[in-house]
Amino acid sequence: MSIYIGIDLSLVSPGVAVYVHATNQWILYGFAQRAREQSMTRRHHNTSLIMLPPIPAVSTATNEGRYEHIRHYIVDVIMGHYTDATCVTVGIESYAFGARNSGSSYKLQELGGVVKHSIWKTYPHWTQTMIPPTLWKKKTIGNGRATKSDVVDYVDTHGPSISIMTLLGCTRSKTGDIPCPVQDIADAVCICLCTTLPTEPETHRKKRRRLTPPTI
Secondary structure, eight states: EEEEEEOOOOOOOOOEEETTTTTTTTEEEEEOSSSSGOOOOOOOEEEEEEEEOOOTTTTTOOOOHHHHHHHHIIIIIGGGGGTTSSEEEHHHHOOOOOOOTHHHHHHHEEEEEEEHHHHHHOOTEEEEEEEHHHHHHHHTOOOOOHHHHHHHHHHHHHSSSSSHHHHTTOOOOOOOOTTTTTTHHHHHHHHHHHHHHHHOOOOOOOOOOOOOOOOO
């Protein structure tokens, strides 16, 4: 049985999407952001949405405690359902570096290392792959610079059989912003879909021939 798992890591609202190929079943996971989302479970046809306990706030937990909370629910709770699967492929969004988030990016990198190592240690026979944001957007949506709104709109018509926004009972803001955890779960769905697509062969640029100056 082939299982595909997409993970969009975040220190506030990670998203996880699981696709069971044999049954065409989707199981989507998010971490509760509001009181009404705690312990929420929704089902529609071949799609299930399960909300996990909220991540402890910075004011009440250390970084290590928050990493462990996320690691536990992703690796132990979610992935623990698929220990007997013969073929599991895990796609994780790779890091995006930028000046604006340099202050917190190292925490996300630490979290990524904790989660990846835990998956490798617990399920060493599984395949893990890091996927850059521009790559999974290009392979699924067709646009490497797709916006969060583009991703949510794409997921509404591909993959799960119902809108994530509808399952969570959320609406877009007047400015069109997508609330958490909708955007995070939608990203995870696309990352998951990307792992199901064939890997394209690498193309190498031809090296420019270096001109040798004439000898005098």
